[in-house]
Amino acid sequence: MALHDEGAYCEGTPGNLSCTLDSHSERHLPRIEILAFIDPLCPDCWGFEPLIKKFFVEYHKYFTFRFLMTTKHDTKNLCQFHQAKKIAEEWDRTSQLTGMCCDSDVWFENPPSPYAVAIAVKAAGFQGQNAGNRFLRRIREQIFLEKKGMNDFDELRAVAKMAGLNLNEFENDFRSCRSVKALQSDRRLANELSITELPSLVFSTLCSDREAVKVNGRYEYSVYVQILTDLLGETPYPAVRPSLTHYFKDQLYLTTKEVAVVFDWPEEEALKELRKLQLQQIIAPVALKSGTFWRYITTEAE
Template structure:
């Protein structure tokens, strides 16, 4: 952990803190951080604004071999005049395009893209996979495709790279915490830690004990987060994997969930068609 002086953070909605979350969406440690971030938002989301920032080291994407890139190039439509869009950075640009439809839309897209990569072993450099991800995230598809090839998405990505450089972020994942006192330095933490560490940082920077919100019932959480590994749900609900397995198997018997075995391990998919959603 170390402190960092940064430009004045913009606080809205009367939330006393702002957190910059620097991620490579295709890094396994960043993926492992996802359930911790979800739990932090559920319990302490009233106290902070979360801003996702893409780092400049999209390691997993840059390790794609030439055959994969040639295959991806063949699948890309409507971008014959833009060689940049044949590169693995298409996935990164698509994230910024999704964010143009709003913060929540961007978060839904990032999470779904990570699910497709880590759970379903999909090729997230393929424009067809990216379009399917946008559909799953309930984005306006025509607007999304147009934004991918726009200057707005490219500039947003460049802005993220600039922030990453200015805050000297070189390891993933990384988080920088700012409180509402603009004279105080931010606190930067890199790496993956237990949930309690992040709560401790919030408590110290808020100079008191923030009151956690009540966790939603499991089924209510699943309506907005339908795809999860058992371990992730165990982290979010502070239960053992065995307890989560029993609850999910009950939902499976009710035909509300199914267990899917994938290359990177099994995961649960919630199938209820009810319109109940989390606020």
């Protein structure tokens, strides 16, 4: 595995990296790499989004972050009713526990393929880490919130457009074997690191022989901040949060739970602030059976 950063080039696996530093590299460059192992259709991974968003907002300057794809569900019998019913129940149960709304009816109406979605995410990632992350978020919004199965390439292409990708490159990469090989590489690394639960995070220090820290499953936010602190060897300082309006402009879609977690508000206060933006016609609510998410209203000038 090769890691690139401004001022550094590293090769190896977490905890066993060999790196070369540019003599002009500055101390403020990210020093921690975080690998997030997820299944894009796993409800527990979706429920992890508020915490990840908060971590990005507060401490993004200290780390690089990369999603790695694996798949939790067998793809063979997804269209059979009993399997769809089982997964839908899992979505509903997890939604109640995490507060992240979703619409499980997609598994009855147009069940998505975990494998095809993972391949599409890997194809998007060839246009850069940020592009891959944007695509991953957009496609999960379409599945969890908009109830779209993403089983037609035109649907995947529309998501790629939403994520600002080069559409020709995306199609070529999706149809090539390199995306399959990239997914296989993610799975091999998951096996090497003994990833047994999703989501899982692996923290490692860039250019250091310190052992990587693996966190299986979801924990309190303070646990991840403490791991970051321990690996840095100093206290990281959280960045100033953007305004809610600017955050919506950047994110486009947010659930009430995400707003509450990112901005450290009780859900009642989060709803109060969201309704203020609704009255200003900056955002619009979209009600699902498991909750409400909010959509940024793009103006013609944008």
